[in-house]
Amino acid sequence: MRILVTGGAGFIGSHLVEKLLSTGHDVSILDDFNDFYDPQIKQANIKAVAGEIAIHRVDLRDSAAVNMLFHREKFDAVAHLAARAGVRPSIRQPQLYYDTNVSGTLHLLEAARQTGIERFVFASSSSVYGSVKTVPFSEDFHLTQTISPYAATKIAGEFLCSTYSHLYRMRVVALRFFTVYGARQRPDLAIHQFTKRIHDGEPIDQFGDGTTRRDYTYIDDTIQGVMAALAYEGPLFDLFNLGESETIQLKDLIAGIEKAVGRKAKINQLPEQPGDMPVTCADISKARKLLGYNPTTPLSAGLPKFVDWFLNKPAA
Numbered sequence: 001m002r003i004l005v006t007g008g009a010g011f012i013g014s015h016l017v018e019k020l021l022s023t024g025h026d027v028s029i030l031d032d033f034n035d036f037y038d039p040q041i042k043q044a045n046i047k048a049v050a051g052e053i054a055i056h057r058v059d060l061r062d063s064a065a066v067n068m069l070f071h072r073e074k075f076d077a078v079a080h081l082a083a084r085a086g087v088r089p090s091i092r093q094p095q096l097y098y099d100t101n102v103s104g105t106l107h108l109l110e111a112a113r114q115t116g117i118e119r120f121v122f123a124s125s126s127s128v129y130g131s132v133k134t135v136p137f138s139e140d141f142h143l144t145q146t147i148s149p150y151a152a153t154k155i156a157g158e159f160l161c162s163t164y165s166h167l168y169r170m171r172v173v174a175l176r177f178f179t180v181y182g183a184r185q186r187p188d189l190a191i192h193q194f195t196k197r198i199h200d201g202e203p204i205d206q207f208g209d210g211t212t213r214r215d216y217t218y219i220d221d222t223i224q225g226v227m228a229a230l231a232y233e234g235p236l237f238d239l240f241n242l243g244e245s246e247t248i249q250l251k252d253l254i255a256g257i258e259k260a261v262g263r264k265a266k267i268n269q270l271p272e273q274p275g276d277m278p279v280t281c282a283d284i285s286k287a288r289k290l291l292g293y294n295p296t297t298p299l300s301a302g303l304p305k306f307v308d309w310f311l312n313k314p315a316a
Helices: 011-022 039-045 063-073 087-092 094-115 149-168 190-200 219-230 250-261 285-291 299-312
Strands: 002-006 026-030 054-056 077-080 119-125 171-177 204-207 237-242 267-270
Touching: 002 011, 011 026, 011 039, 011 077, 011 219, 026 063, 063 094, 077 094, 077 219, 087 094, 087 149, 094 119, 094 149, 119 149, 119 219, 149 171, 149 237, 171 219, 190 204, 190 250, 190 299, 204 250, 219 237, 219 285, 237 285, 250 299
Parallel strands: 002 026, 002 077, 026 054, 077 119, 119 171, 171 237, 204 267
Antiparallel strands: none
16 A cells, blocks of 8 residues: 555654555655654654655645645555654643644545545554543543543544544544553653663652553554554444553553663652553453454563663664
């Protein structure tokens, strides 16, 4: 297929681009290379494939530019991974998050409708589960409250996707990612940030008492799920959790990084942050059954892999 990967120069997107290329697809990237983190990191992410693909510097907020690209390039499928990410920044800049994640997704869906796109995969987030108390999180849960603007934009994106699927018979799959990590992880995310600071002998900020729990998903497992979603032949609209279905407390994550790095952490304990979820845990039984999703890298194996990449990564 001729596939557009939005956010294709980012962490997850660059891995997906490489996987799609290795399986024979014609791949293009849409990315605005914004300064949420150093754009040079994104350039480094795609250095190995830059000569094989078209890279379109387009801001999702620009509907005319999105439309022009779709009409010119005639894609078969879209893997929409681009977004303003992060809970805490979304509290500081809710308008930016809404404009990019909601309006931007609408612009893509509208361009896809106009140009007859056959498949659309949307990267959602475990953050949509918000204040849900029951674990593990199931796709069947009736969600009534999110607790950050970022999460609100992601559930809005899901509803836009389901609406376009219903109205225009577009095949759309929404994937709820659960804290993805691995080589090229964004520098602002906990595993990357903690690893760097512990390695450099700098203190790390621990929000709360260390008992918050996360379901961390290794990048290879997430990519396996996205590839399956692009080939999915089930209902025209469907929704899946992509996690490891195991949780770890923050304090145990820090201990694991200490062990992999070979240094003790200096911990700066701070109050819990507004918008942070106390726990995430994916019920992946639906993805296992319908996508053939089979995560194979538990955190005990993935964390040393990440630290090895961090210690040996080329400079951006």
